[in-house]
Amino acid sequence: MTSRLRPALLVAGLGVALAGVTVVALGSGAVRIAPGDVVSILLHHAGIGDGGGAGDTSDAVLWSIRLPRVVLGVAVGAGLAVAGAALQGIFRNPLADPQLIGISSGAAAGSAIGVLALESAIGGIAGSIGAFAGGLAAGAAVYSLARHRGRTEVVTLVLAGIAVAAVGGALAGFLSVIADDPRLGSPLFYSLGGLGVATWRLVGLTVPFIAIGVLALPRFARRLDLILLGEREAAHLGVDVEQLRRRVLVLVTIVVGASVAAAGVIGFVGLLVPHAVRLVAGPGHRIVLPASALGGAVLVVAADTVARTVALPLEVPVGLLTALAGGPLFLWLLRRTRSEHGGWG
Numbered sequence: 001m002t003s004r005l006r007p008a009l010l011v012a013g014l015g016v017a018l019a020g021v022t023v024v025a026l027g028s029g030a031v032r033i034a035p036g037d038v039v040s041i042l043l044h045h046a047g048i049g050d051g052g053g054a055g056d057t058s059d060a061v062l063w064s065i066r067l068p069r070v071v072l073g074v075a076v077g078a079g080l081a082v083a084g085a086a087l088q089g090i091f092r093n094p095l096a097d098p099q100l101i102g103i104s105s106g107a108a109a110g111s112a113i114g115v116l117a118l119e120s121a122i123g124g125i126a127g128s129i130g131a132f133a134g135g136l137a138a139g140a141a142v143y144s145l146a147r148h149r150g151r152t153e154v155v156t157l158v159l160a161g162i163a164v165a166a167v168g169g170a171l172a173g174f175l176s177v178i179a180d181d182p183r184l185g186s187p188l189f190y191s192l193g194g195l196g197v198a199t200w201r202l203v204g205l206t207v208p209f210i211a212i213g214v215l216a217l218p219r220f221a222r223r224l225d226l227i228l229l230g231e232r233e234a235a236h237l238g239v240d241v242e243q244l245r246r247r248v249l250v251l252v253t254i255v256v257g258a259s260v261a262a263a264g265v266i267g268f269v270g271l272l273v274p275h276a277v278r279l280v281a282g283p284g285h286r287i288v289l290p291a292s293a294l295g296g297a298v299l300v301v302a303a304d305t306v307a308r309t310v311a312l313p314l315e316v317p318v319g320l321l322t323a324l325a326g327g328p329l330f331l332w333l334l335r336r337t338r339s340e341h342g343g344w345g
């Protein structure tokens with residue numbers, strides 16, 4: 001009974017945590033808003049009540065500045081965590097992460113190129129389209145390099161990902177420096193990310209793309225579970241492994257591309273959250289994917305709240321905080337994976 005209740009309790013707990021961290025995030029900053037006033041303002045905009053005594057300033061700050069930032073943080077965190085969980089499933093590798101295997105950096109470079117080359121023609125969606133193309137190219141390159149004799153090599157996957165990530169990140173930074181275009185932001189945006197540019201317009205351009213992947217990837221949960229048994233075993237049970245990988249990779253790239261175009265590269269969310277979820281709920285993707293979505297949303301919103309309040313009036317890049325937590329975990333996972341593979345020397 002305990003093992004059956006644990007996943008349900010995890011999802012419920014993460015839902016409560018997300019609601020709590022959202023209220024804290026909406027109330028924190030240079031203009032402090034009490035939790036009761038936060039709820040009153042939200043209810044007022046939903047057509048319930050008169051907003052209490054929060055005042056026009058608090059209402060404007062919460063609705064026009066903080067709420068778009070929180071909504072974008074929820075979407076980006078959920079998308080990156082689900083993308084990481086799906087990548088780890090199709091590669092049967094706990095080290096797989098959109099940033100570590102180069103998809104995020106490829107998306108960053110593609111987003112920069114898309115903004116410079118296409119935005120005047122097709123508008124704000126240019127960054128997302130460019131990010132999708134760049135991320136897909138990076139993911140396909142790393143995947144093809146890591147395949148050898150019908151299996152994905154762990155070392156090659158990590159090393160190819162590092163190389164592609166370095167090239168993509170450098171290209172994005174180079175373009176942001178030489179183009180001197182305010183649409184690209186600073187080079188730090190493409191390396192450490194942030195939610196400071198969030199607006200309702202950006203939310204409207206980003207959330208639909210992320211929602212496509214977050215809602216579609218759980219449909220592959222059963223097949224991802226079968227791949228955990230081994231590629232041959234999954235094939236014997238009727239799973240077209242290569243087709244599944246291509247479909248998952250496309251969905252992951254849509255999610256990561258939209259996230260990077262809107263918030264830059266926020267690393268290690270897809271590594272931290274799915275691993276923590278599996279420790280509590282086990283490896284089944286029917287629970288891992290939705291729980292990762294909630295956990296990723298909690299992590300990014302909480303990290304962004306700390307990032308914009310810990311050093312007022314300065315703002316710390318969100319990716320800096322996630323890297324401080326994710327780096328040590330990556331080293332631990334690297335050591336454990338090497339031990340499970342009997343050493344790589």
